Amino acid sequence: MSELPQILVVEDEYAVQGFVDDVLTEAGFETDILSSGEEALTLFKAKIKNYRALVTDVNLKGHLSGWEVAKQIREINPACPVIYTTGAASGQWASHGVPNSILLEKPFASAQLVTAISNLLNAGSSPILTEG
Amino acid sequence: MSELPQILVVEDEYAVQGFVDDVLTEAGFETDILSSGEEALTLFKAKIKNYRALVTDVNLKGHLSGWEVAKQIREINPACPVIYTTGAASGQWASHGVPNSILLEKPFASAQLVTAISNLLNAGSSPILTEG
Amino acid sequence: MSELPQILVVEDEYAVQGFVDDVLTEAGFETDILSSGEEALTLFKAKIKNYRALVTDVNLKGHLSGWEVAKQIREINPACPVIYTTGAASGQWASHGVPNSILLEKPFASAQLVTAISNLLNAGSSPILTEG
Amino acid sequence: MSELPQILVVEDEYAVQGFVDDVLTEAGFETDILSSGEEALTLFKAKIKNYRALVTDVNLKGHLSGWEVAKQIREINPACPVIYTTGAASGQWASHGVPNSILLEKPFASAQLVTAISNLLNAGSSPILTEG
Amino acid sequence: MSELPQILVVEDEYAVQGFVDDVLTEAGFETDILSSGEEALTLFKAKIKNYRALVTDVNLKGHLSGWEVAKQIREINPACPVIYTTGAASGQWASHGVPNSILLEKPFASAQLVTAISNLLNAGSSPILTEG
Amino acid sequence: MSELPQILVVEDEYAVQGFVDDVLTEAGFETDILSSGEEALTLFKAKIKNYRALVTDVNLKGHLSGWEVAKQIREINPACPVIYTTGAASGQWASHGVPNSILLEKPFASAQLVTAISNLLNAGSSPILTEG
Numbered sequence: 201m202s203e204l205p206q207i208l209v210v211e212d213e214y215a216v217q218g219f220v221d222d223v224l225t226e227a228g229f230e231t232d233i234l235s236s237g238e239e240a241l242t243l244f245k246a247k248i249k250n251y252r253a254l255v256t257d258v259n260l261k262g263h264l265s266g267w268e269v270a271k272q273i274r275e276i277n278p279a280c281p282v283i284y285t286t287g288a289a290s291g292q293w294a295s296h297g298v299p300n301s302i303l304l305e306k307p308f309a310s311a312q313l314v315t316a317i318s319n320l321l322n323a324g325s326s327p328i329l330t331e332g
Numbered sequence: 333m334s335e336l337p338q339i340l341v342v343e344d345e346y347a348v349q350g351f352v353d354d355v356l357t358e359a360g361f362e363t364d365i366l367s368s369g370e371e372a373l374t375l376f377k378a379k380i381k382n383y384r385a386l387v388t389d390v391n392l393k394g395h396l397s398g399w400e401v402a403k404q405i406r407e408i409n410p411a412c413p414v415i416y417t418t419g420a421a422s423g424q425w426a427s428h429g430v431p432n433s434i435l436l437e438k439p440f441a442s443a444q445l446v447t448a449i450s451n452l453l454n455a456g457s458s459p460i461l462t463e464g
Numbered sequence: 465m466s467e468l469p470q471i472l473v474v475e476d477e478y479a480v481q482g483f484v485d486d487v488l489t490e491a492g493f494e495t496d497i498l499s500s501g502e503e504a505l506t507l508f509k510a511k512i513k514n515y516r517a518l519v520t521d522v523n524l525k526g527h528l529s530g531w532e533v534a535k536q537i538r539e540i541n542p543a544c545p546v547i548y549t550t551g552a553a554s555g556q557w558a559s560h561g562v563p564n565s566i567l568l569e570k571p572f573a574s575a576q577l578v579t580a581i582s583n584l585l586n587a588g589s590s591p592i593l594t595e596g
Numbered sequence: 597m598s599e600l601p602q603i604l605v606v607e608d609e610y611a612v613q614g615f616v617d618d619v620l621t622e623a624g625f626e627t628d629i630l631s632s633g634e635e636a637l638t639l640f641k642a643k644i645k646n647y648r649a650l651v652t653d654v655n656l657k658g659h660l661s662g663w664e665v666a667k668q669i670r671e672i673n674p675a676c677p678v679i680y681t682t683g684a685a686s687g688q689w690a691s692h693g694v695p696n697s698i699l700l701e702k703p704f705a706s707a708q709l710v711t712a713i714s715n716l717l718n719a720g721s722s723p724i725l726t727e728g
Numbered sequence: 729m730s731e732l733p734q735i736l737v738v739e740d741e742y743a744v745q746g747f748v749d750d751v752l753t754e755a756g757f758e759t760d761i762l763s764s765g766e767e768a769l770t771l772f773k774a775k776i777k778n779y780r781a782l783v784t785d786v787n788l789k790g791h792l793s794g795w796e797v798a799k800q801i802r803e804i805n806p807a808c809p810v811i812y813t814t815g816a817a818s819g820q821w822a823s824h825g826v827p828n829s830i831l832l833e834k835p836f837a838s839a840q841l842v843t844a845i846s847n848l849l850n851a852g853s854s855p856i857l858t859e860g
Numbered sequence: 861m862s863e864l865p866q867i868l869v870v871e872d873e874y875a876v877q878g879f880v881d882d883v884l885t886e887a888g889f890e891t892d893i894l895s896s897g898e899e900a901l902t903l904f905k906a907k908i909k910n911y912r913a914l915v916t917d918v919n920l921k922g923h924l925s926g927w928e929v930a931k932q933i934r935e936i937n938p939a940c941p942v943i944y945t946t947g948a949a950s951g952q953w954a955s956h957g958v959p960n961s962i963l964l965e966k967p968f969a970s971a972q973l974v975t976a977i978s979n980l981l982n983a984g985s986s987p988i989l990t991e992g
Contacts, residue, residue, distance in 0.1 A: 203835045204835055204837060205835060205836065205837050205840075227837055227838060227839035228751075228836075228837030228838030228839050228840070229837045229839070314839045314843070315839075315843055317839070318837070318839045318840045318842075318843035318844070319843060319847070321836075321837075321840055322830055322832070322840055322843065322844050322847075
C-alpha cells in the first residue's frame with residue numbers, strides 16, 4: 201500500500217514528540233507533529249492531507265488547549281477520532297472532552313496509544329455506521 | 333412528539349404478528365407488519381415511510397427468506413438496524429446474517445426485542461459515527 | 465425498595481415534559497422536570513436529592529443550552545450519565561457533547577430513552593470501574 | 597409463543613420478591629423465586645426447567661451467599677447470565693463476582709433490571725459466539 | 729509456546745501479501761497466504777491446520793469474492809473471526825458481510841490489522857460465550 | 861516519559877516468562893515476573909510499585925492458583941485489570957474468573973496479550989467511569 205493513514209499530533213514537549221512519532225511510525229501510520237493548537241488547526245483546515253485521527257496533549261503552550269483543538273476539529277470532521285494525552289488534567293475529561301474520544305494518562309505504554317487509535321479507526325471504518 | 337419511529341416487521345404467523353405489534357406499540361414505535369418478504373421490499377422501496385429498523389422472521393412462506401430480505405434492505409439503506417427472529421435457524425446466522433444485526437431465538441421475552449431494537453437505534457443515531 | 469433512582473430532566477416544551485415524565489415513571493424512575501438550564505443547575509448544586517442521571521433537551525429557552533448544562537453538571541459529578549434530546553441539533557453532538565453521553569433525535573420511542581438511561585446507569589454501577 | 601424464557605430469582609425479602617416478579621413478568625419473562633441459595637441450586641440442578649438467567653441478591657439468609665450461588669450455577673452452565681442485586685455489598689463485586697455479570701445497587705429502577713437481563717441474553721444468543 | 733495461532737490469508741496482490749505476512753508474523757501469528765478463494769477453501773476444508781481467523785481481500789481474481797469465501801468458512805466454523813480488506817468495495821459490507829466481522833479500508837496501518845484480529849480472537853476465546 | 865506502566869506477571873514456566881517479558885517490554889510496559897502467587901501477593905501488598913495490571917497463569921506450582929491470586933489482588937485494588945493465561949483450564953473461567961477480566965488460551969499471539977492489556981487499561985483510565 202503506497203500511502204499510509206495520516207495522524208495529526210499536537211504536542212509541545214520535544215521528548216514526547218519523538219516518542220509519539222516513533223510509536224506511530226512503527227505501527228504503520230504517518231504523522232505530522234506540531235507544537236501548538238493554532239498550527240494544527242491551520243494545517244487541518246488547509247486540507248492538504250486527509251488526517252484520519254487527532255492525538256493531542258491537553259496542556260499546550262499556545263492559547264488553545266487540547267480540549268479546544270479537538271472541538272474545532274470535530275466541527276470540521278464530526279467523525280475524526282480523538283486521543284487526548286495528559287499528565288495531570290484527566291479530571292476535566294468528563295466535562296471538556298468530546299464524545300467517542302479516549303484519554304491516556306501519562307505515563308502510558310506505546311501499545312496503549314496504538315490500540316486506542318486502531319480501535320477508534322476500526323470502529324469508524326465500519327460502513328454500516330455511515331449513512332448511505 | 334407527533335410522529336413515532338416506524339419499524340418494518342416481516343412475519344407470517346398471525347399469533348406472532350399480534351405479539352410483535354403489541355410489544356413494539358407499547359414501547360413507543362409504530363409498526364407496519366407484512367406476511368412476506370416480497371411485500372416488505374415493495375413497501376420499503378416505495379419510500380412512503382421512513383422505516384428506521386427491520387424485524388424479520390428467518391423462515392417465511394414466500395420465495396424470499398428473512399436473510400435475503402435483510403440483504404436487499406441493506407443495499408438500499410446500509411445503516412438500517414436488523415433483528416432476525418427464528419425458532420430453528422439460528423445456526424445459519426453466522427454465515428447468512430448481515431453485520432451489526434441481532435438474532436433472537438424463540439421463545440424470547442418482549443423486553444429482549446425492545447432492548448435489541450433500542451440498542452441498535454441508539455448506536456446508529458450517534459452523529460459521530462456518520463461521515464459529515 | 466422505598467426510594468427510586470432520581471432523574472433530572474430539562475425540557476421547555478410542556479407536551480414533551482409530560483411524555484418524558486410518563487415514560488420514566490413507568491420505567492421505575494422518579495423525575496424532577498425543569499424548564500430551564502439555570503433552574504436545573506440550581507437544583508443540582510443544592511444537593512437536596514442525589515440525581516443519578518441528566519436528560520436534557522439541547523435547545524432551551526434560557527441563556528444556557530443543553531450542551532452547557534451537561535458540562536456544568538459533569539464538573540460537579542464527572543460520572544453522571546447524560547442523555548441529550550434534540551429535534552434539530554444532532555450535528556453539533558460530536559463537538560459539543562460530553563464523553564459517554566447518548567444523543568436521541570426526535571422523534572424517538574419511549575423504549576429508546578429508557579434503554580439509553582438504563583445502559584448508562586448499569587455501566588456506571590459496576591464497581592470494577594471505580595478506583596478503590 | 598407458547599413458552600416464555602424462564603428466570604431463576606433468589607431473594608429473601610418478600611417485598612423485593614414481589615417487585616422483581618412483577619417487573620420480570622411485565623417484561624415477558626417467567627420467574628421462579630426462591631428464598632435461599634440452597635433451594636435455588638436444588639431447582640437448577642434438577643433441570644426440570646431450562647433457566648435462561650439468574651437474578652440473585654448478594655446477602656441471603658441461608659449459608660450460601662449470592663456470590664456462591666452464581667459460581668455453582670456457572671459450573672453447571674458456563675454461559676448462564678448473572679445479575680446480582682445488593683443494597684450494601686457492591687464493593688465486593690470486583691473480587692467475588694463472575695465474568696460477564698452485572699451488579700445492580702439498590703435502589704434500582706425496574707427498567708435497569710430488565711435492560712440488564714435483556715442485554716446479557718441477547719449477547720449470549722448470538723450464534724457466532726458459540727463454538728460449532 | 730511451541731505453536732502459534734494460524735491465520736488464513738486470501739490476497740491476490742503480491743505486494744500486499746508480503747505486507748500482511750510481515751505484519752502478522754511480527755505480531756506473533758503464523759500465516760498461510762493464498763491467491764484465490766478456491767485455494768483457501770480447499771485448505772480450510774482439509775483441516776490440516778486449525779485456522780483461528782480469516783483475513784480476505786474482497787476483490788479476488790478467481791470466481792469467488794471475499795464475501796463468498798467468508799460465508800463458506802462460517803458455514804464450517806460459525807465462530808471464525810473474519811477481517812475483510814478492500815480498496816474500493818466498502819459500501820457492500822453492510823449487505824454482503826457476515827456478523828461480527830471487521831472491514832479495513834486500504835490504506836490501513838499495520839496496527840489496525842493486528843488490533844482487529846486480536847480483538848476478535850480475544851472476544852471469541854472467552855469461555856462464557858461458548859455453550860458448555 | 862521517564863517512567864513506564866508496571867505490570868505484575870505470575871508465571872512458573874521459564875520459557876513463557878521470557879516470552880511474556882519480551883512482549884510486554886517491546887509494547888512499552890515494565891514487568892516484574894514472579895514464579896508463585898505467594899511471591900506476587902507479597903510484592904503487590906508491599907506497594908513499592910504501583911502495578912497497573914496483573915497477568916497470571918492459572919495453574920501455578922505453589923498453593924495459590926491464578927484464580928485465587930486475582931481475587932486477592934482485586935480485594936486490594938478493585939479496578940486492577942486482570943489477564944489470565946492457560947493451556948488447559950479455560951472451562952473454569954466462567955465460575956472462577958473475576959469480572960472485567962480476559963482469558964487467553966495458549967497458544968496465543970503476542971499481539972493478543974498486548975491488545976488485551978491495552979484495552980483494559982484504556983477503559984479503566986476514562987475518568988468518567990470513576991466516581992468523583
